[in-house]
Amino acid sequence: MSFDAHYISEKVFQPSLPFKENAVVNTDDLYQEADQDRMEFWNKQAQKLEWIKPWEATCEWNKPFAKWFVNGKLNASVNCIDRHLETKKDKIALQWEGENGLERNITYKELSQHVNQLSNVLRNQLSVKKGDRVTLYMPLIPELVFAVLACARIGAIHSVVFGGFSAESLKDRVQDSDSKLVITADGGSRRGKILNLKNIVDEALDNNEHHVENVLVVKHAHNDCHWEEGRDVDYQTSMEKESAECKAEVMDSEDPLFILYTSGTTGKPKGILHTTGGYLTHATYSTKVVFDLKDDDVYWCTADIGWITGHTYLTYGPLSNGATVFMYEGTPDYPDQGIFWKLIEKYKISIMYTAPTAIRSFMKWGDHIPAKYDLSSLRLLGSVGEPINPEAWTWYYTHIGNNNCPIVDTWWQTETGGIMISTLPGLHNMKPGYAGKPLPGISADICDHKDASVQKGGGLLSLTEPWPSMARGIWGDNERFKEVYWSQLDSYFTGDGAIRDKDGYIMVLGRVDDVINIAGHRIGTMEVESSLVDCDKVAEAAVVGVQDEIKGQALLAFVILKKDTVETDELKYELKQFVSKKISPIAKPKFIVFTEDLPKTRSGKIMRRLLKAIALNQEVGDTTSLANPGIVSELRERFKKEKKESIPQI
Numbered sequence: 001m002s003f004d005a006h007y008i009s010e011k012v013f014q015p016s017l018p019f020k021e022n023a024v025v026n027t028d029d030l031y032q033e034a035d036q037d038r039m040e041f042w043n044k045q046a047q048k049l050e051w052i053k054p055w056e057a058t059c060e061w062n063k064p065f066a067k068w069f070v071n072g073k074l075n076a077s078v079n080c081i082d083r084h085l086e087t088k089k090d091k092i093a094l095q096w097e098g099e100n101g102l103e104r105n106i107t108y109k110e111l112s113q114h115v116n117q118l119s120n121v122l123r124n125q126l127s128v129k130k131g132d133r134v135t136l137y138m139p140l141i142p143e144l145v146f147a148v149l150a151c152a153r154i155g156a157i158h159s160v161v162f163g164g165f166s167a168e169s170l171k172d173r174v175q176d177s178d179s180k181l182v183i184t185a186d187g188g189s190r191r192g193k194i195l196n197l198k199n200i201v202d203e204a205l206d207n208n209e210h211h212v213e214n215v216l217v218v219k220h221a222h223n224d225c226h227w228e229e230g231r232d233v234d235y236q237t238s239m240e241k242e243s244a245e246c247k248a249e250v251m252d253s254e255d256p257l258f259i260l261y262t263s264g265t266t267g268k269p270k271g272i273l274h275t276t277g278g279y280l281t282h283a284t285y286s287t288k289v290v291f292d293l294k295d296d297d298v299y300w301c302t303a304d305i306g307w308i309t310g311h312t313y314l315t316y317g318p319l320s321n322g323a324t325v326f327m328y329e330g331t332p333d334y335p336d337q338g339i340f341w342k343l344i345e346k347y348k349i350s351i352m353y354t355a356p357t358a359i360r361s362f363m364k365w366g367d368h369i370p371a372k373y374d375l376s377s378l379r380l381l382g383s384v385g386e387p388i389n390p391e392a393w394t395w396y397y398t399h400i401g402n403n404n405c406p407i408v409d410t411w412w413q414t415e416t417g418g419i420m421i422s423t424l425p426g427l428h429n430m431k432p433g434y435a436g437k438p439l440p441g442i443s444a445d446i447c448d449h450k451d452a453s454v455q456k457g458g459g460l461l462s463l464t465e466p467w468p469s470m471a472r473g474i475w476g477d478n479e480r481f482k483e484v485y486w487s488q489l490d491s492y493f494t495g496d497g498a499i500r501d502k503d504g505y506i507m508v509l510g511r512v513d514d515v516i517n518i519a520g521h522r523i524g525t526m527e528v529e530s531s532l533v534d535c536d537k538v539a540e541a542a543v544v545g546v547q548d549e550i551k552g553q554a555l556l557a558f559v560i561l562k563k564d565t566v567e568t569d570e571l572k573y574e575l576k577q578f579v580s581k582k583i584s585p586i587a588k589p590k591f592i593v594f595t596e597d598l599p600k601t602r603s604g605k606i607m608r609r610l611l612k613a614i615a616l617n618q619e620v621g622d623t624t625s626l627a628n629p630g631i632v633s634e635l636r637e638r639f640k641k642e643k644k645e646s647i648p649q650i
């Protein structure tokens, strides 16, 4: 990969004086503290949580495995709920709206009741114990937050699987985590239709390769679904039997809190493991300083809890800070393209955290849509998931923020647990396209392939010192953890390329490995390739990323069909549906190019570098090692034709 910036930003934006004056952070004291004594800095952050027993050592670093707040004891759900009850019991913790306009307001006291009751259901009726894994496959409803926190309360390890994943993807994740229980809902709303989640769970469990004993079902959409006597349990009736008091499990700081699956460069998704004390410390601290969170904010993170952003910045971070969190079960374009702005006006949302892909869609739909609503409650905007191009940044700043709300462009990953690079909104100027600097307590560097720090130009983004919320491993596969993240550089390798400017601001350029970022979601090309070759008509497939105006990137699949299979448009459609069904609609290739050959070396290895160059319409460079040099121009032609003919997908 070349490390040229996609765009160089010329403009610098400043937070307003009143914003600066009232900001949680408006001096560089935190940076100084962290620079002087990083461990003491993290001790101070951890002390803001409620501990049952204090820790004995801040960090034990046995590369690549860290232990933070060693031998400290705490419970994450107590930190997100119980400790607020004295002062905030009547404050709204969750404000929820469904696609059909249904509303729910849940105070901290009510949150406590729901979570305690559910914890009792899990413990008493479903025999879930500390250390057991529980898969959550649910729509974005308050019960998903309850379920996450109930698992945390009794020490069960939650594994949330995004409701858009297919039965097969769910099955893989249930099996890999060896879950004892699945919590789901009858259905979820999606653009006026109901997605029958329970059916997908049934399909995923229709085999003998798992140890799931029960499926707890929330009746949410009230659609019909199959009921398996003896296995399926009704959420509501089970809740009614339980009291609203459940003693929280005493958790070691290093006890696992959750597993979250994410795509990697091999065919199999990785279960990223996070533990309790360090994760919660960073979630709490980073939410406070990056989002400038105050007691009267109404905070909206538009991510689903199926992704890490929804774990850290919809659930643990804001609730641990005692904030009011808004959540919406729906998409930005239904019932119309103004719904997000309508919600901001209605709920007087003050902080909005969303993804560049959504912002680019809003831009395309037109300025006149947000202009119809009163967005004056907003005071801070956030972006996450992929690089934000200055055009989208400026649109967000002008049309949503009314030139008056700082934007935090937050860089981080499932593996980092929380935000690593961002500006602090009351302290720093903003440069569109640049995420900013490593947060106080975080150390990042840009290295060349030989691990030397690069001062000028681009390189590989690495994190050079351990941090509290770092992944503790890949569930069941620590060798892979070492190999993927810790074998290329001396420190943690992020998989991203980046450049740094003279002020130390970092611009993240995107992945340098075979992971594609589609609308902020990570998809491994190998995963899509292996699902394509599972189709009995496909002999071979190679998948690469192409640029996409709205989604950032999209997938291009080069497919060699089996002998005597005819290349038709119907087959292209069929293959796209096949991948969608196997993995998720997110992973569906945008373009399929049939070919009889792929660029291969004489030893038969596919030269992916050439496929990437074709996809991005770049020069291919040296092709002398190719067994079939003519294939490059042929594939270029075929891709050009495919682009012309393909019907745009929404």
Ligand code: WTA
Pocket (backbone or CB within 6 Å): 262, 307, 308, 309, 383, 384, 385, 386, 387, 388, 409, 410, 411, 412, 413, 414, 415, 435, 494, 495, 496, 508, 509, 510, 511, 517, 520, 521, 522
């Ligand atoms: C990309 C999402 C540029 C990056 C929190 C990273 C970003 C991957 C940004 C992690 C950003 C995330 N600017 N790129 N502000 N935020 N990324 O695990 O490539 O779903 O490695 O975590 O998203 O995706 P993940």
